[in-house]
Amino acid sequence: MQLSTDDTEALRKLLEDRRKAVAPESLGYGGRSGVGRPVEGLSQEQIDELTGRARGTYSRLVNGRLERPKPQYLQDIARLLRMTEQEWTHLYWLTRREYPAPLHEDAGMVIPGVWSNIHRIEGVIAYVADAAWNLITCNREFEELFPGNRPPSNVLLYMATDPTRHTLLLDWEQSWAPWIFPQLRRAISERPEDEELKRLEQLVLSDREAGPIYTGTGLVTVPFPDGAQRPFRHPRHGDGVVDILAADPRNSRGAGFVMLAWHSGDGSAARQEDLRAPVTLASRSLMT
Structure with a gap:
């Protein structure tokens, strides 16, 4: 499945925002030193290591080049990057065009x-x-x-x-x-x-x-x-x-x-008709 430009950008933003929010130190990595551009959060190489994938796998995912990634890999990524249920659903839909099973055990047990x-x-x-x-x-x-x-x-x-x-x-x-x-x-x-x-x-x-x-x-x-x-x-x-x-x-x-x-009543009345908008955008365009 080839992602559109907009979907690729949405996927990149979702993944990179979450990656930058996870401190490497919280997962046992030391601080970075040496030359090179500073990297916020986990590095792509660390994500590949932590998810047990070959080097470059996360890079292909974040750039929309990993075609229809496996559910288990997406789950590993979502949990590693500490995604919410909403973020998890967004990730799954962008990459597989399907709705996933809940990510967290407490899904549905807490509400905003x-x-x-x-x-x-x-x-x-x-x-x-x-x-x-x-x-x-x-x-x-x-x-x-x-x-x-x-x-x-x-x-x-x-x-x-x-x-x-x-x-x-x-x-x-x-x-x-x-x-x-x-x-x-x-x-x-x-x-x-x-x-x-x-x-x-x-x-x-x-x-x-x-x-x-x-x-x-x-x-x-x-x-x-x-x-x-x-x-x-x-x-x-x-x-x-x-x-x-x-x-x-x-x-x-x-x-x-x-x-x-x-x-009041005994429920014997006829079933109420389903509701729909009295005017829709499509019907309005036909009237003009």
Whole structure:
């Protein structure tokens, strides 16, 4: 795959900015001395040595001349240069035109601090959980669903095993369980070594009611909740339904941002039509 001039420049900037930020001393190299132009950060030769590649390999990568580099090499480079998940995804896309698996074990377990602004959302129930459904932050409407305004520390564990879940999640067996457990199965299959997910799975399996349902859940269909409507008893408003809006923070793959919009009714109304922009650039050009 031949990189364009713009992609080559973007690749060079990404790699060289990260290379210059890594002090050789932090990896056991002494200070440089002698003649020659001073080099910031690791040298290209040191990168080749540390990644176990032939001399000149990094030079070919940074200049866009290493055609479709192997995933393992890109991973070695990204970890050596201490890239973030966003930088790792950018590197992988530039060189392979594919989206990679997460680079770090804590991918999806941390989110940018600006997500604390969720507490300012009003009119809907909103929360953010990490890749193992541990609650990170939420708004007041979410807190008010629970006694003492104390929400559960793990959202999926609450939905799967908490004895009080039936208070909120109406028709749990038919309307909620069928999409709760496939999500956990999917996460386990993608992160089989994740200790948080393994512990969560153990707790679900040990539950008398949830365990047999989870065991019988397959991986063929994963009904993600985005766009779904479920029966829900609101502590203040009573029985009704919630429209579920779900998305992922872009810089924290695996974490989840969920909003629940409660309204009265039994969910029997016709499905809402998908939304699209009333005017697009293409349609606007046809009108002029």
